[in-house]
Amino acid sequence: MKVNDNYLKEQLKHVYWLNGGCCAGKTTMTRKFVEELRFQTLRDDVLKYRPFTSHLEYPALQYPHPKLDWDKWFNRPNDEHCEWLFQIVKEMMEFFVIDLLKMPNDQPIIIDLGIMPEEILPFIPKERMVCLYTSDQEIERLYYFREDHKMILDVINRTANPEESIKNGNKNMVKFSHDIKEACIKHGIKTIERTPELSVDEQFKLVRGHFGI
Numbered sequence: 001m002k003v004n005d006n007y008l009k010e011q012l013k014h015v016y017w018l019n020g021g022c023c024a025g026k027t028t029m030t031r032k033f034v035e036e037l038r039f040q041t042l043r044d045d046v047l048k049y050r051p052f053t054s055h056l057e058y059p060a061l062q063y064p065h066p067k068l069d070w071d072k073w074f075n076r077p078n079d080e081h082c083e084w085l086f087q088i089v090k091e092m093m094e095f096f097v098i099d100l101l102k103m104p105n106d107q108p109i110i111i112d113l114g115i116m117p118e119e120i121l122p123f124i125p126k127e128r129m130v131c132l133y134t135s136d137q138e139i140e141r142l143y144y145f146r147e148d149h150k151m152i153l154d155v156i157n158r159t160a161n162p163e164e165s166i167k168n169g170n171k172n173m174v175k176f177s178h179d180i181k182e183a184c185i186k187h188g189i190k191t192i193e194r195t196p197e198l199s200v201d202e203q204f205k206l207v208r209g210h211f212g213i
Contacts, residue, residue, distance in 0.1 A: 003097065005122035008097065008122070008123035009124075009125075011101055011105070012101070014108045014109060015111060015128065016033075016039075016110050016128045017110075017113070017129040017130075018030060018111065018112045018113075018129075018130060019113070019114060019115060019131045019180060019184060019189070020114055020130075020131045020133050020184070021114055021132075021173070021176055021180050021181060022142075023138050023142040024133045024177070025132050025134070025200070025203050026114070026132050027112055027148075028203075029112070029132070029204060029207055030110050030111075030112040032200070032204045036204075037213065038107060039108050039110040040107050040108070040109045040110070041109065041112070042096070042099055044089070044092060044113050048095075049061060050062070053091070058091045059091075060084055060087035060088040061088055063084065063088070070156075070158065070159050071160050071161075074159060074165035074169050075159075075168050078172050081172040085172070085176050086116055086176075089114070090115070090116075090119055093115070096113075114176070116179075117180075117183055121187060126188055129184075129190075130189070130192060130207055130210050131181055131185075131190065131191045132203075133180075133193055133194070134177075134195070136174045139170060139174050140170045144166050156169070190210045
């Protein structure tokens with residue numbers, strides 16, 4: 001199914017998009033928009049969409065799954081892992097956009113999802129998108145030790161060499177973040193760096209300022 005981009009643009013003109021890589025503050029900013037400005041949001045839920053997919057049509061959405069060789073999964077080449085990260089979001093968008101269209105349009109929506117901007121620029125203009133990013137060091141310090149990633153760390157700790165798995169996984173996340181940031185810059189999308197010195201409220205003010213809210 002293909003939906004006309006001009007129709008999507010009209011129907012989703014109340015949607016604002018927090019793009020970017022890992023540990024950049026997207027989830028925190030989303031929470032601020034929801035709690036302080038009464039925005040709606042929509043979680044990306046692979047498990048919700050997976051039952052409606054097949055391995056042939058949606059290969060990326062089939063992974064990861066419990067029967068994987070986790071040592072191989074966490075230690076595969078960075079290019080291969082990043083390709084999967086981008087492909088899974090691309091495959092998911094077909095379902096995600098339908099869910100967006102089903103949401104009430106009388107309240108603005110904030111989306112927290114890292115994706116190559118060319119996948120959504122046809123219906124989410126750059127004025128309603130911002131790319132959040134942070135340093136490689138912050139990604140390496142935080143990514144696998146966040147509370148919402150505890151389940152991932154538990155699996156890594158059962159691999160043959162957890163330290164090497166984390167090291168390779170960090171390289172994957174750093175590359176993923178770099179690729180999105182570079183693509184956003186190429187398309188003229190506003191970027192905001194999250195640093196340890198930048199408070200949540202200061203970052204929120206910068207994001208709101210870009211959106212004109």
